[in-house]
Amino acid sequence: MxxxxxxxxxxxxxxxxxxxxxxxxxxxxxxxxxIDDITPESETVFISIDCSDVLNHLDRLDKALLDEIPPGGVILPRTEYVLRPGDTAFDLLKRTARHNAIQMEYQGADRNAFGSVYVQGIGYLYEFSCGPESGWVYLVNGKFPDKGCSGYELSDGDWVQWIYSCERSNFEF
Amino acid sequence: MKKTVSLLLAFLILCTLSVPCAAAAAPEAVLRAAEEIVAYKKTAPDGTVGENLFAGDFLNAAGSTAGDWYPFGMAALGMADDYAAYLAALRENVRVRYQAEGALSPNKATEWHRVILAALSCGADPTRFCMGPDGAPVDLLADGVFFRENVGRQGLNGYIWALIALHACPCETPANAVNTEETLFAALEERQLANGGWAAAGEAADADLTAMALIALAPMAAKNGAAKAAADRAIECLASLQNAEGGYENGGFANCESCAVVVAALCENGVDPEKDPRFTKNGRTPVDALLSYRLPDGSFTHAFISDPENPSAVPMEPNDMSCQQALYALAAYYNLLTGKGRIFDFSGKPLSDAGWDVLPAPPSAAEQAADTLRQRLGDFFAEQTNRKTVIAAALALAVILGAVALAVRAKRRKGRKDA
Structure with missing residues (x-):
């Protein structure tokens, strides 16, 4: 017993x-x-988050956000991450923001009339935080993709740039 | 043979002679088109049609652009649905958002303006809308219009929709308001271009912005000479922006929403878009153009060709924004044809604040206990450090103990055998 x-x-x-x-x-x-370790066989992508245009338009910036602007406007320098199968540009941003403790707020695809995730703010910078033409845009390999970030599937070697522009009307699409 | 040929020829000649001409849409046809949008929205992928649109998953969109324009368009037409359910969902959405810094939005006053219109459409008083974080009722007009600092932070839309929301709500402007009808009108007037239109930037008038500004001016034209003059110039501008197919463009792309907002704006100002000669180009009116975006399933599509500036709008596919805007444009037109009031005017409608203080039911005792347990376990496990070492040591200990137990057991058994 x-x-x-x-x-x-x-x-x-x-x-x-x-x-x-x-x-x-x-x-x-x-x-x-x-966060996956990068091995020689891994497929990888690059991501950067930049708000330096705010420094060109400080007069338009919401005063409460002055302390949130990092030096040179570099919220995240170009960083390499493993590409997971099916990753969209949004998936990468979400994971990266979390990994680097960067504030990121988004609106789900079912909460707007576009049916696409809308990134509302990164690093406390939101649309119109720096004037009526300001907001986040994203480029892949230097070009504007033809779809919203939650619909753009990434490929090996892609470089996703998140840029806060204070003059979006001047961007060439 | 000759007779057949001549008949055929006559037929062919008749065909080439027939000029496409605009047949004015009868009110019933306009209403039916609007009803079919709602029927399309109520149709599930498997084909079943729900009884109410404001039910189930759709209510998750309350408080967002995906949802709010539906009660607005449907109420304008007096369509029956479960507005109480939408209102309850909207109240809860706003209540939760108000608990965070920035409330409905850090920078966009239009979030308030749209919610105000949705609230009014559900018969709710927007000045005592839901439970605020301090226990007092949330006043959407005060926060989004009257006392909104830098209401134009997002650009023209901030001023335009503040004015629309101000006019929509039958309530008094507070004496110390930062934004009033006068200040908002002044903001619009000083931004009106030489050609009578408005634009986000530059001198080329934008049809959508001009039409929205025109909606904002509509209630003022009767009693304010400057507003009437500005509205008339805007109407002339819109007439000049109409394209060869009778429709409107944004950034050079013909699309449904631009047609819709122009139709709504003209109707709100008492201009019949089908009968006013200024708005007939090549026999086509803005209503013709709007209806040309209608798909066989009752929905509306954004455009016929792909627009690189609007990546999520697939051409010839149903588009939710197009459906929403077409819905209220058709409502505005139907109301004009049938002599009903402007759809952005809620002055005659009864409003109630009943239910403003409703809070979600607190979780039951069992649910709360389970939640606490989950949290405590989560905290405990989260503190585990160096898991691999702990597991290894623990396993080793367990193995040792197990071996000891087995050895003791074997010894005792042997002992009993011997006995």
């Missing part, structure tokens, strides 16, 4: 420690926080 109890106790202890020592995450959560 005593030994049985001892065995049972040992098993329970092992289980308790195994469970206690394990980090339970949903699959989504895991893939969101886990």
């Amino acid at each position: 005593k030994k049985d109890i001892l065995i049972i106790f040992a098993v329970i202890l092992a289980l308790a420690v195994l469970i206690g020592g394990s980090n339970f995450q949903s699959v989504e959560e895991y893939y969101l926080v886990h």
